[in-house]
Amino acid sequence: MKKLLYSLFPGNQPDQTSVSLLFTCFFVGIAGAFTMPTMSLFISEEVGARPYLIGVFFMVMTISGVIVSQIIGWWSDQGIDRKRLILICNMMGAIGFIIFAFNRNYWVLLVTSAVFISATSASIPQVFALAREILDRNTRPSETFSSLLRAQISLGWVIGPPIAFMIATGVGFTQLFLLAASMFIILCAVTYLTLPQMDPTPKHTHFDPSDSIWRDKNIILLALSFVFMYCSNNMYIISMPLYITHDMQLDSSVAGIMMGTAALIEIPIMLLSGRYALKFGKKKMITAAILAGSLFYVGVILNSSFVGFVLLQFLNGIFIGVTAALGISYFQDLKPKKMGQITTLYSNAIKTGGVLGGVLAGMIADIFSFEMVFWASLVLSLMSFLTILKVRDV
Template identity: 85%
Template structure:
């Protein structure tokens, strides 16, 4: 799907065709990402290996892609052209397809039970719904910040627009070691405790963004942002999976969709709040959302499913 989508991008310039291609082909590629994490977890579980460190490593690779991908894309697009950029992306998808088909192990699906057990449903599990809601809050707050920050520092703080790029790059760079370390410390302190601490770091980050006025301060605050996003992104997947190991594919997709839902809502709320109040008010809303995420995740019980 990804290869088809980017081949169309390379040679077509019709807006409606590109829109349909994005909706049908390019968007479908995102469905594979949670399944990669689900496959990794099932392989490790069957080999009785812990999954926290490897899941964190996988998630860190996505952040690494965000660090190196945009500069490479910018260089190719400006130096050679968009057609060559999209063809390169299509060729990478083709290579990835071949690697996945010939190298990934085949995991047989779990046999279905003849009788329906209400506790097997992810939609009847109170803990899972609370955890999903907390991640919607977290990533709604994060996307509101990402959308509003470049405009805030240029229009309200009168700082150079390059500061936004430095801040985003610094946060992404910090996230990678944080992700790798979080998998190790989760075994010692527990995933819920570390994720809760990371959400508190996110709250402190938004407080800092609200009160800070200096260029250096904005950059230094990215350490808290890196902890917030790095830990929740790395451990969130395995925490969801721990709560419903029999539904590995569904639960991992729910984690992914909770993040995307938060992102979509964040875009809507950021625009509304900034129009009515100010960009700084957006960060107050992000602070409130992280506080709600913290209170919600505290209600998640690790031991046993609570059916609704």
């Protein structure tokens, strides 16, 4: 077991840098898992905002996160030290959640989320970009360690939400947000003391239009594929609890069991993905995972039993585990000279898919039914499959 675990680390041996990167991913993941699932409850009950204002809040936070993280990604590719950018992002998170802990004015919180909380979304892409840069400079493969980093975020989301709801309902949101702020303060210390400062890579003296990520059709197609696949996934996540209780007449706890099962399955799938990617290639494995996701939606449409829904999570776990673990490396391989921007684009493609999924799920369920939402998820998953076939292999 020890040998297998060590094989996931660069050089088959944990070192200070790799452990620090893992710690950073886990703490950012668990800080997000503490706050995001409870945010709508906080805005509704503590702030007293109406439902449409809650929607506006999440839309502003997501869109600002996409814009801010893409700008920070561009800065990192211009030679600004990624360690410094990660440190700034963590400081912004600490400030933002301290404001959330003591303020209950909707508009102040909206501005805080757009300015401070949105910056935290840039931290993870920069951590992955830094890890890839370290591995590339030491001529070591990145697939297995990137998968291990991604698994830390999933682990945070397995542990975080139950604890968050316990704190929010049992103690209060002030304590919950102060705990999240303290995590970002700890991350600041870890980043400053342990992460390496990389010498900037030499920059070209003239601008080459072909270097732009926005002019590369393979990157655009890959980004579109990830938008489609995570749009379909978010539509499923939003609609499944209501489908289970209203249409299937099952207990609401079934949805929680399903999502918890999927999260547990994702972690070993992520860890294995990096190893098998070296043998089969990233594109083939991601393509196969998308097909597994398509079969999952077919199963959800056809199934009506509790056991069937739980067993289907193996397909869902393969879909999320493989695409989340290998997606970053696939994006990075297509444009290694733009590591900061391309890693951020991967993250933003997933966020964009999530926003679109939320809008489409509500519209389709309102006009048609929850079952029709899963048919739409199937169509989007197949669109993702067809799109990624046109992306070049690396």
